Amino acid sequence: MGTPEDLIVQASQRRRTFAIISHPDAGKTTLTEKFLLYSGQISQAGAVKARSGGRAAVSDWMAMEQQRGISITSTVLQFSYRDHVINLLDTPGHRDFSEDTYRVLSAVDAAVMVLDVAKGIEPQTLKLFEVCRTREVPIITFLNKLDRPGLDPLEVLDQIESKIGVRPTPITWPVGIPGDFRGVIDRRSGNFIRFSRTAHGAQEALEEEIDPTAASHQEGENWKQAVDGVSLLDEVGATYDKKSFLAGQSSPVFVGSALTNFGVRHLLDAIVDLAPAPSDRHDLDGNLRPIESEFSGFVFKIQANMDPSHRDHLAFVRVCSGKFQRGMGVTHAESGRILSTKYATSVFGSDRDTVEEAFPGDVVGLVNSNELRIGDTLYVGDRVEFPPIPTFVPELFALARARDTGRFKQFRKGIEQLEKEGVVQVLFDPSGDPTPMVAAIGEMQFDVFSHRMHFEFGAEVELTRTSHKVARRTDQATASELGGLGGVRVRVRRDGTLLALFESPYWLARLQNDHPTWKLDDLIA
Ligand code: G4P
Secondary structure (H helix, E strand, O other): OHEEEHHHHHHOOOEEEEEEEEEEHHHHHHHHHHHHHHHHOOOOOOHHHHOOOOOOOOOOOOHHHHHOOOOOOEEEEEEEOOOOOEEEHHHHHHEEEHHHHHHEEEEOOEOOOOEEOOOOOHHHHHHHHHHHHHHOOOOEEEEEEEOOOOHHHHHHHHHHHHHOOEEEEEEEEEEEEEEEEEEEOOOOOEEEEEEEHHHOOOOOOEEEEHHHHHHHHHHOHHHHHHHHHHHHHHHHHHHHHOOHHHHHEEEEEEOEEEOOEEOHHHHHHHHOOOOOOOOOEEEEEEEOOOOOOOOOEEEEEEEEEEEEEEEEEEEEEEEEEEEEEEOOOOOEOOOOOOEEOOEOOOOOOOOOEOOEEEEOOOOEEOOOOOOOOOOEEEEEEOOOOOOOEEEEEEOOOEEEOOOOOOHHHHHHHHHHHHHHOOEEEEEOOOOOOOOOOOEEOOOOHHHHHHHHHOOOOOOOHHHHHHEOEEEEEEEEEHHHHHHHOOEEEEEOOOOOOEEEEOOHHHHHHHHHHHOOOOEEEEEOO
């Protein structure tokens, strides 16, 4: 038995907290399900998706998500694998929700980037990956769908490097021609890992490790081509490098097929062996909060009404240090108030199980802690405040009015809640017009906003788009300068942040050029 601090350190070292980022259809859902299969959470793949109303591998609680086949909300899966506790945080796989992805990435220690080998990196989802690089999260890449014809994997590596700016360093490399994927060379051992399918990929794929000489006999030309590919990678120095991986500059690459389970185990092993465990976290002043100190955590997501029968308000808290115990009083750094944690829950889709304790890397849901906002810190003992989670400057703007003026109360309540959740940003005119302006990064945020206003808050909204195309964060001095100019509007967020909205990006560029001292920032802290 060690001290309580030792136990916290040990528990932290056994944890891996990561998110999967991918473009829609790349195979995130399939892969997630296969993780559950390989970790023994489910005994047969295919069952999870089919069972309606029960646990689902996707966070599909919202009708809109089902209709559109995308995941808008994020939930958290926890499972054990090789004596480790794995926390998998879901991210919405669509660029319109890249801000949600960014928030989730602030709460993980690593990300798995899933790419469809037939598509490579698609322009519309590049933003999601850029977000990942901006946060400097270590990224493990999974090149998926090798079981069917696709691009040359070397071509996809080129795209990763040129478009995202992360150097790919393959650890496994495919053996076999497109459509006849036989297995992989594991560059660590030089051996051939031959995979065999099971019916419908419902069970783990059979794996056989074969030395290079035998592999050459058995696979002939396929093996030769794969070895040539690996030699090329050796020549250009595309070899795993721990330091640059942890700094988010290079990415170990695994190849496989989530559908047939080929390569799924390698990927899970990499999450345990390569991805970092939770570690001390920097606070607002740049000091490190040791992982073994008393409990601290921060809110990275707020979600209300996840389950229509609950009508609750849930704050997702990533534990950063210490041991969380349900019922403990925690201080809310921003207000100084003590909050009760009696109703702490896990956050698996719409399922709620009480959580008794949690360790660094884990995510706890706090129910009905209405004063919590995204980025807020909770702690016990020595005061700590973690840095806020930056928000993006919006790109789309619309004036929001209640269709039925008799429902103004519901309208106001809905706007306040959805603003708090970060569904849209809400901007006000400091000089008078009371009509709130909603602002977003992507069109679908407006759709979610309107849908939820109508169905959750009973307030139908009418959105009138404005002609603004770009926004920048500004300060009072610059705002006064901008006040008299045409083509610019200054609006303020509830938290006091000033935003300058421009009708033309060229106008903005010109002003920035002519007035280099004006404050016009493009990420909002
Ligand atoms: P997403 O969550 O990233 O949006 O992707 P999802 O897992 O839902 O996968 C999208 C489609 O790609 C699914 O087909 C899925 O079966 C298929 N897929 C996933 N991984 C692989 C793979 O390794 N190889 C091949 N060939 N296909 C793969 P679907 O027809 O849209 O859905 P379904 O009817 O099969 O469920």
